[in-house]
Amino acid sequence: MDKLNVTIDGRAHQVPPEYTILQAAEEMGIEIPTLCHLKDLAPEGACRMCLVEVEGNRKGLVTACTQPCAEGMVVHTGTEQVRESRRFVLDMLLSTHNKDCFSCAKIGVCKLQQYCFEYGVEESTFSGGILPERPEKDDTNPFFTYDPTKCILCRRCQRTCDKIQGRSIISIAERGFNSTITTSFEHPLETTACESCGNCVAACPTGALTSKDNQRYYRSWEVERVRTTCPHCGTGCQMDLLVRNGKVVGSEPAPGPANRGILCVKGRFGSYKFIQSGDRLTHPLIKENGEFRRASWEEAIALIGTKMKAIQKENGDDCVAGFSCSRSPNEDNFIFQKMMRAVFHTNNVDNCARVCHSASVHGLAITLGSGAMTNPIRDITESPEVVLLIGSNPTEAHPVVGAQIRQAVNRGAKLIVVDPRRIDLVDRAELHLQIKAGTNVAFSNGMVHIFLRDGLADMAYIADRTEGFDELSAIVADYTPEKVGEICGINPDDLVKAAHMYAKAEKAPIIYCLGVTEHSTGTEGVMSMSNIAMTVGKLGKAGCGVNPLRGQNNVQGACDMGCMPYHFPGYQKVEDQPIREKFEKAWGVKLSDTIGLMSTQVMPAAAEGTIKGLYIFGEDPVETDANSAHVREALGNLEFLVVQDLFMTETAKYADVILPGISYAEKEGTFTNTERRVQRVRKAVTLQGEMRPDTEIFYDVMEAMGYKCEHLDPAGIMDEIASLTPSFGGISYARLDAEGGLQWPCPTRDHPGTPILHVGKFTRGLGYFYPVHYRAAAELPDAEFPVTMITGRMLYHYNARSMTGRTDGLNEICDSSYIEISSEDAQRIGVSDGEMIRVASRRGEICTIARVGKRVQEGEVFMTFHFPDGNVNELTNSVTDDIARIYEYKVCAVKLAKA
Ligand SMILES: Nc1nc2c(c(=O)[nH]1)N[C@H]1C(S)=C(S)[C@@H](COP(=O)(O)OP(=O)(O)OC[C@H]3O[C@@H](n4cnc5c(=O)[nH]c(N)nc54)[C@H](O)[C@@H]3O)O[C@H]1N2
Ligand SMILES: Nc1nc2c(c(=O)[nH]1)N[C@H]1C(S)=C(S)[C@@H](COP(=O)(O)OP(=O)(O)OC[C@H]3O[C@@H](n4cnc5c(=O)[nH]c(N)nc54)[C@H](O)[C@@H]3O)O[C@H]1N2
Ligand code: SF4
Ligand code: SF4
Ligand code: SF4
Numbered sequence: 032m033d034k035l036n037v038t039i040d041g042r043a044h045q046v047p048p049e050y051t052i053l054q055a056a057e058e059m060g061i062e063i064p065t066l067c068h069l070k071d072l073a074p075e076g077a078c079r080m081c082l083v084e085v086e087g088n089r090k091g092l093v094t095a096c097t098q099p100c101a102e103g104m105v106v107h108t109g110t111e112q113v114r115e116s117r118r119f120v121l122d123m124l125l126s127t128h129n130k131d132c133f134s135c136a137k138i139g140v141c142k143l144q145q146y147c148f149e150y151g152v153e154e155s156t157f158s159g160g161i162l163p164e165r166p167e168k169d170d171t172n173p174f175f176t177y178d179p180t181k182c183i184l185c186r187r188c189q190r191t192c193d194k195i196q197g198r199s200i201i202s203i204a205e206r207g208f209n210s211t212i213t214t215s216f217e218h219p220l221e222t223t224a225c226e227s228c229g230n231c232v233a234a235c236p237t238g239a240l241t242s243k244d245n246q247r248y249y250r251s252w253e254v255e256r257v258r259t260t261c262p263h264c265g266t267g268c269q270m271d272l273l274v275r276n277g278k279v280v281g282s283e284p285a286p287g288p289a290n291r292g293i294l295c296v297k298g299r300f301g302s303y304k305f306i307q308s309g310d311r312l313t314h315p316l317i318k319e320n321g322e323f324r325r326a327s328w329e330e331a332i333a334l335i336g337t338k339m340k341a342i343q344k345e346n347g348d349d350c351v352a353g354f355s356c357s358r359s360p361n362e363d364n365f366i367f368q369k370m371m372r373a374v375f376h377t378n379n380v381d382n383c384a385r386v387c388h389s390a391s392v393h394g395l396a397i398t399l400g401s402g403a404m405t406n407p408i409r410d411i412t413e414s415p416e417v418v419l420l421i422g423s424n425p426t427e428a429h430p431v432v433g434a435q436i437r438q439a440v441n442r443g444a445k446l447i448v449v450d451p452r453r454i455d456l457v458d459r460a461e462l463h464l465q466i467k468a469g470t471n472v473a474f475s476n477g478m479v480h481i482f483l484r485d486g487l488a489d490m491a492y493i494a495d496r497t498e499g500f501d502e503l504s505a506i507v508a509d510y511t512p513e514k515v516g517e518i519c520g521i522n523p524d525d526l527v528k529a530a531h532m533y534a535k536a537e538k539a540p541i542i543y544c545l546g547v548t549e550h551s552t553g554t555e556g557v558m559s560m561s562n563i564a565m566t567v568g569k570l571g572k573a574g575c576g577v578n579p580l581r582g583q584n585n586v587q588g589a590c591d592m593g594c595m596p597y598h599f600p601g602y603q604k605v606e607d608q609p610i611r612e613k614f615e616k617a618w619g620v621k622l623s624d625t626i627g628l629m630s631t632q633v634m635p636a637a638a639e640g641t642i643k644g645l646y647i648f649g650e651d652p653v654e655t656d657a658n659s660a661h662v663r664e665a666l667g668n669l670e671f672l673v674v675q676d677l678f679m680t681e682t683a684k685y686a687d688v689i690l691p692g693i694s695y696a697e698k699e700g701t702f703t704n705t706e707r708r709v710q711r712v713r714k715a716v717t718l719q720g721e722m723r724p725d726t727e728i729f730y731d732v733m734e735a736m737g738y739k740c741e742h743l744d745p746a747g748i749m750d751e752i753a754s755l756t757p758s759f760g761g762i763s764y765a766r767l768d769a770e771g772g773l774q775w776p777c778p779t780r781d782h783p784g785t786p787i788l789h790v791g792k793f794t795r796g797l798g799y800f801y802p803v804h805y806r807a808a809a810e811l812p813d814a815e816f817p818v819t820m821i822t823g824r825m826l827y828h829y830n831a832r833s834m835t836g837r838t839d840g841l842n843e844i845c846d847s848s849y850i851e852i853s854s855e856d857a858q859r860i861g862v863s864d865g866e867m868i869r870v871a872s873r874r875g876e877i878c879t880i881a882r883v884g885k886r887v888q889e890g891e892v893f894m895t896f897h898f899p900d901g902n903v904n905e906l907t908n909s910v911t912d913d914i915a916r917i918y919e920y921k922v923c924a925v926k927l928a929k930a
């Protein structure tokens with residue numbers, strides 16, 4: 032449609048017809064003051080600060096945030112009448128405001144303070160009147176405070192919590208003059224379902240909601256802001272680290288493409304305390320007679336060189352292996368695999384994707400040709416009709432995605448949850464298919480059966496774009512809703528309903544996570560996700576796709592960078608000779624054509640003695656691998672173990688040499704989020720100590736092993752990556768800094784990146800239907816171990832807690848292990864909520880606290896692996912999937928007793 036001509040403060044401008052005066056002014060760089068306005072939400076016109084004069088308007092002043100532009104409109108934003116009305120608004124607000132500005136954390140950034148100064152309002156003409164009745168200050172949240180005496184009732188916090196965070200914790204008690212912002216039922220914050228995301232705090236224009244770290248450690252004008260990427264989950268939220276006197280004192284949300292201005296509690300409050308926690312490794316350590324002693328870098332690196340060379344000389348190159356760090360940047364991962372391949376001459380290199388989404392990398396590569404999330408986060412959460420959420424708990428594990436799914440549901444999307452537990456999103460779901468853990472393939476085959484039976488399949492799409500459908504359709508013929516209902520323990524009618532809802536929706540993404548992958552049939556589970564989507568033609572389309580939410584902040588990147596035993600960077604195969612020659616030429620060495628061992632094969636090989644040397648960069652398998660006893664045995668049996676980490680982890684205790692690396696806040700780099708978006712990580716601080724950038728350490732080890740190389744900085748390493756990796760060919764720091772992030776494939780300098788995969792044609796050519804039968808989990812409950820243990824995550828802690836465990840507020844919320852158990856099972860063993868339970872499997876035994884409730888069904892229990900007191904990995908089964916060799920973390924058999 033044609034643009035409209037408007038004139039604001041004497042300047043002419045053209046704007047789209049849907050623009051408000053506020054938007055037009057903003058585009059022209061004319062500032063109109065606002066207090067209640069929130070950019071992403073519908074305007075309210077409540078605070079009346081944005082009043083402006085429109086020529087010819089008889090109704091007087093209008094609110095710029097709600098008034099649409101009109102052809103020929105002439106607007107004045109600063110007339111005396113306008114200024115006077117704004118002064119009146121401020122005068123009123125100030126009359127009940129606590130003006131204790133000196134002690135207020137928001138001094139200098141408070142909008143009320145700023146506008147009062149601008150409009151010359153020093154004292155309220157209404158001062159001295161009665162003050163409204165207000166609740167007590169609420170100090171109960173570990174991270175922030177609500178002070179009602181500084182609240183101007185703009186409702187930005189309430190609308191943020193309601194409409195953006197989708198939580199509705201904050202409400203307004205309507206009592207005229209005494210109106211106040213409070214929680215539902217006016218309970219203290221800590222007793223509500225508030226998840227401490229702090230997004231309301233970020234939205235508050237005054238000192239009413241302020242973070243405790245802001246109160247204690249900094250004032251806004253003292254901090255330098257460093258734009259970076261969150262170091263926790265794969266959502267890839269953009270944030271600013273706040274730096275004061277060389278210390279990171281806080282973080283604030285930034286407007287990134289995935290997070291769009293919000294963070295979860297870990298990004299907001301859990302991403303900086305660990306940096307300066309006081310227990311960082313600060314210098315190399317060498318173990319002598321069972322004790323660690325301080326060593327110099329020269330000594331530690333030289334020891335690694337001599338030891339590794341000797342071990343390899345005696346046992347061959349492939350007797351050593353390396354695990355790379357999915358928490359650290361692409362550049363570190365690239366150099367790590369280069370070191371393993373070019374210098375240790377082995378492809379025995381892997382990363383934690385092995386125990387996480389390796390099944391996705393394999394399964395999606397086999398069926399679609401690319402082992403990555405097909406569609407961007409925004410594309411699948413903005414306006415889907417149906418979301419099929421399978422084995423993914425995003426409100427805890429990818430909370431910003433979780434919030435976006437809540438928003439979608441509020442806008443009318445229908446949610447189908449397929450999960451053995453009543454996860455939080457079940458409350459918003461149209462359907463909950465509470466399948467038994469380990470039965471995803473039966474569920475998927477049942478879906479495809481119904482698509483065919485009820486004429487819902489897209490036969491034209493199947494014919495044009497796929498192959499192998501006949502074989503699959505022969506298999507699924509058996510998977511009637513009744514049979515699947517039996518296997519999965521669900522009502523067959525619900526399955527039929529789910530199949531119809533999903534198939535008939537135009538925009539319907541599958542979002543899945545570890546509930547699908549961490550099984551002895553994990554890769555088959557993933558391939559059956561492709562089967563569901565391809566049968567109804569939902570791949571290569573906006574708002575659809577098969578979308579694994581990748582776990583770690585840079586696990587996508589660690590895989591992309593070739594930290595896998597069969598791939599060079601960019602999934603280029605090591606057994607492909609021309610590819611190998613390209614890398615040989617670039618690196619000036621002969622490279623091995625033998626596919627390496629996966630990390631879950633390295634552990635048994637170490638226990639058997641065929642792997643003798645191991646280099647673990649930023650992983651803690653003693654805590655996080657399945658069957659901890661087996662890991663301890665494997666590590667204990669090594670001849671030489673190097674651990675490069677930030678902290679003295681349980682794994683590091685087994686090391687012969689420990690090298691101190693540096694964290695994301697201390698280095699330049701890039702992380703690749705779950706939607707294949709490469710985003711910058713920027714150095715915010717330099718700490719005291721001898722820690723070194725991880726890439727510098729690798730370069731030194733390479734030299735000690737006899738390989739001379741130029742020490743490139745991170746931008747230079749990215750150029751090396753681009754030169755060798757076609758899908759990264761167009762990525763450089765200059766572009767990332769200018770454009771803010773690029774989604775691979777991005778093959779050339781002028782390529783914009785690829786938001787949606789498989790449009791028009793699959794990466795593989797034809798999509799492949801993998802014919803797959805349901806097989807039960809490896810260890811089912813029996814008379815001796817009658818209960819199924821499911822494991823996973825909770826919101827406030829992250830993996831082995833190297834970061835979240837060093838944030839006091841998070842520990843205040845939860846600091847010990849627990850087991851979710853049904854009331855039926857609790858009653859059977861005679862325990863009540865809060866009592867101790869002894870849990871045993873064939874591999875070990877732990878004690879933990881009972882959380883009795885309705886989250887799990889009878890016969891199933893759930894634990895997280897975050898806590899050292901009662902780590903569930905003492906119990907889990909290290910049996911692996913046949914293809915991706917991922918552990919079956921999600922199912923093992925246990926017995927329970929009152930402790
Ligand atoms: N707060 C927090 N966030 C994290 C992490 C963390 O430790 N803490 N870790 C990050 C990492 S590394 C990863 S990989 C992701 C993981 O993110 P998710 O995979 O979403 O997390 P999980 O809790 O492991 O498992 C998800 C769900 O799978 C369900 N499930 C278990 N078995 C089955 C099954 O057989 N079928 C189905 N359909 N569902 C099943 C569980 O009940 C659980 O609700 O989270 C990332 N984000
Ligand atoms: N029972 C059970 N167990 C599980 C799972 C489950 O669902 N159930 N999930 C599995 C999954 S999905 C995953 S991904 C794994 C995670 O397993 P891990 O990768 O072992 O867990 P993290 O705690 O993330 O360990 C990362 C380590 O890297 C260090 N680090 C972080 N950044 C840097 C850096 O820049 N440089 C250096 N040198 N070190 C750094 C940290 O200090 C930390 O010690 O756990 C698995 N374990
Ligand atoms: S911290 Fe988050 S969940 Fe809690 S009240 Fe604020 S916006 Fe709502
Ligand atoms: S607490 Fe802050 S954001 Fe909420 S209504 Fe009061 S002033 Fe506005
Ligand atoms: S959702 Fe993930 S990336 Fe975003 S702030 Fe939370 S932990 Fe960080």
Ligand SMILES: [Mo]
Nearest residue numbers: 387388582583
């Ligand atoms: Mo993971």
